[in-house]
Amino acid sequence: MAREFLAQALSTNGVAVGGLASMAFNASFQDVVVSEADGAVGAEDVDRAGMSIGVTCECTDVKKSNAILDAAVATTTFYGRESHATTYKLITVEDIVWMAMNLTLSKNADGRLSLNGLVRPPDGSTGLDDIIVPTGAQSAPSLTYPARLFRPHNGSFDPGSPITITHLESIGLSLTAEQFQDYADDDIGMTSVDRGGFGALQVTATFKDRSQAEALLDAARGVLTLDLVGRAGGDEQTLTVNNLLWTGISENKGKDYWSYTLTGSAGWRKHDPVTPINYTLNSTNKLFEIADKA
Secondary structure, eight states: OOOEEEEEEEEETTEEEOSEEEEEEEEEEEEEEEOOOSSSSSOOOEEEEEEEEEEEEEESOGGGHHHHHHSOOOOEEEEEEETTSSOEEEEEESOEEEEEEEEEEETTEEEEEEEEEEEOOOTTOOSHHHHEEEEEEEOOOOOOOOOOEEEEEEEEEESSSOEEEOSEEEEEEEEEEEEEEEOOTTOSBOOEEEEEEEOOEEEEEEESOGGGHHHHHHSOSEEEEEEEEEGGGOOOEEEEEEEEEEEEEEEEOSSSOOEEEEEEEEOSEEOOSSSOEEOBSSSSSBSEEEEEOO
C-alpha cells in the first residue's frame, strides 16, 4: 500500500512557504438532490452536482501572510516522503484561491499561520486526480526555511499618544473575504471560483495586566506595534497593525493568574481630513505586516 508522510516544500501562487505542517483538502458537493418518498419506504433517489474543494494550510511562515493573500492565482505544489523509499511524491494543484487567514503569535509556541481557500478546477477535469495531481518517485525538494517567531513583547498602541501594552500572552489576527463559486452544465466541480473584498482585520490581544485595558478601550483609532523574538537567535521582527480600533474586552478570573483579552477591528481606509489612506495587503501602506525590526 502506498503511503506518504512529512508534507514539505510548499509553493503556492508563486510564493515559497516554509515550515509546512499540513495541507488538507475537503471535497463535497454543493447540490445534493434527494427525491421525495413516493410509495417506497423513503426517499428513492439521491444525486449530486458541483464539487467544491476546500483547502486548509498550516505553517509557521508567518511573515508570508501578506504575500500569499495578495498573489495572483497560479499553481500550487508540495511534496511528501514516500514510505519505505528515499523518493518523494509531488502534489500539484492548478489553482487555489485563498479566502481567509488566521495568524497567532504567543509567548510559548512558534507563530502559526492558517490559510483557508477553495480550489478552482482546470477545464476538462473529470475527477479528483485531474485536480489534485500526484506524481511519484521524485527527488528530494529544495526547502524554504521560515523566520520562526514567538514571544510578543514591547507592545504599544498609539492613537496620538502611545499607550504601553505589557504582560502580553498572545496576539491573533484574522481576515476573511467574500467568496463566490458556481458550476455549469457537466462541470465536475466549481469551475468558477472568485474572491470578493475582505472584511475588517480582526485582532485579539491577551495579556495579564488589566491596568491598560480602560485606556485602550477609551482610545481612538491608532497603530499597534509589538516586537517578536526570532527563534534560535534569529533577528527580531516587528508586527504593525494600522487603523485599529479596540471594540471589546473579555476577562478570565480563576485559580491561575487572571487574563484579559481585547478585541478590535482595523478597516481598510483611514479617513484623515488631511491625508486619507487606502490600506493594502502587500504594497505601500499595508494594513498589517511583520517586518524587520527598525
